[in-house]
Amino acid sequence: MAEHRGLKLVKSRKRKPGTGDYGKFGLTDVDGKPLLGIGEDGLTATPEDIETYLRQGATSTWKASAENTPERAEPESRSAKADDPDAEVESAIRPRGKRATSGTASATVARSGRSGQRGIPSTPARQPPEPRVVAEPVEVDKRKKASVRDAPAAKPELIIRAAKSADAAALAPLLHQLARVEIDELGIARNLEAVRKARGGMAVAELGELVGFCSWAVIATVQHGLVGRLTLLLVDEDHRRRGIATALLDAATSALRKIGCSRLEAMSDIEIANAHGFFRTLKFEQTSYRFARDINEAE
Numbered sequence: 001m002a003e004h005r006g007l008k009l010v011k012s013r014k015r016k017p018g019t020g021d022y023g024k025f026g027l028t029d030v031d032g033k034p035l036l037g038i039g040e041d042g043l044t045a046t047p048e049d050i051e052t053y054l055r056q057g058a059t060s061t062w063k064a065s066a067e068n069t070p071e072r073a074e075p076e077s078r079s080a081k082a083d084d085p086d087a088e089v090e091s092a093i094r095p096r097g098k099r100a101t102s103g104t105a106s107a108t109v110a111r112s113g114r115s116g117q118r119g120i121p122s123t124p125a126r127q128p129p130e131p132r133v134v135a136e137p138v139e140v141d142k143r144k145k146a147s148v149r150d151a152p153a154a155k156p157e158l159i160i161r162a163a164k165s166a167d168a169a170a171l172a173p174l175l176h177q178l179a180r181v182e183i184d185e186l187g188i189a190r191n192l193e194a195v196r197k198a199r200g201g202m203a204v205a206e207l208g209e210l211v212g213f214c215s216w217a218v219i220a221t222v223q224h225g226l227v228g229r230l231t232l233l234l235v236d237e238d239h240r241r242r243g244i245a246t247a248l249l250d251a252a253t254s255a256l257r258k259i260g261c262s263r264l265e266a267m268s269d270i271e272i273a274n275a276h277g278f279f280r281t282l283k284f285e286q287t288s289y290r291f292a293r294d295i296n297e298a299e
Helices: 047-068 085-093 103-112 136-150 165-175 185-197 244-259 273-281
Strands: 008-011 025-028 034-036 159-162 201-206 210-221 225-235 263-266
Touching: 025 047, 034 047, 159 244, 165 185, 165 210, 185 201, 201 244, 210 244, 225 244, 244 263
Parallel strands: 225 263
Antiparallel strands: 008 025, 025 034, 159 201, 201 210, 210 225
16 A cells, blocks of 8 residues: 555564564655654554555545546436436336347338338348358367367476575475484574575575575685585485486586685485485596594583
């Protein structure tokens, strides 16, 4: 409503209930001049206040328009029934007569004014027979409609984009395909935010739905300088061998190259043999062993 009236709706930036002007709103004009609900300590108007203000403005505009509209001139002659309210109601609810659609009937009415006697139409001239309607074009149209209806839906396009915290819900079933990984949606959202704050990179692949994920980090080393490390490259098991992992890897490589990394390394679990073959196909070489252990419990 505010946008339609040329105004701007200001929303509170507070996201925690009970803090500041949480849940409050304000109105300004196009130039930012406060109109309602804008105080020194923040916003003060409720959604109901905004709606009442906008509806009052709409009502006043309608009244001003109605007052400036000239009255409609009355016709010079009116029937006697027009002065009777019951007659007006009866006329309004009375069904209309059927309108003649035949070409012959229209021709008869048109020729009645030229007849020598009033009210008696002249004899209509004989009309040529109407052309026969062939049903073949209709059948052709039906076939066209059937072909359009039965045509297969267009395949979704593969989209590679940056990952965000809102992807946690869609990532949960994908990460559960990993062995020995048990994490809920909230934990995934926290880890996504942690990677973002650590300036790590993340990308997702969408094919109508989220079907792949890739994350990477930048490791500063003495011997190689900045090294880009792939920490996870995962594609849904029903969408593998379609080039999705290669597209995610290309996105990661491009981002790491822009940061200044001249070397790329990948971590691959020992039991996932097809992953090793994937990296070897892309000219990765096995240069070291990776050792890991959990340190979240006191020994």
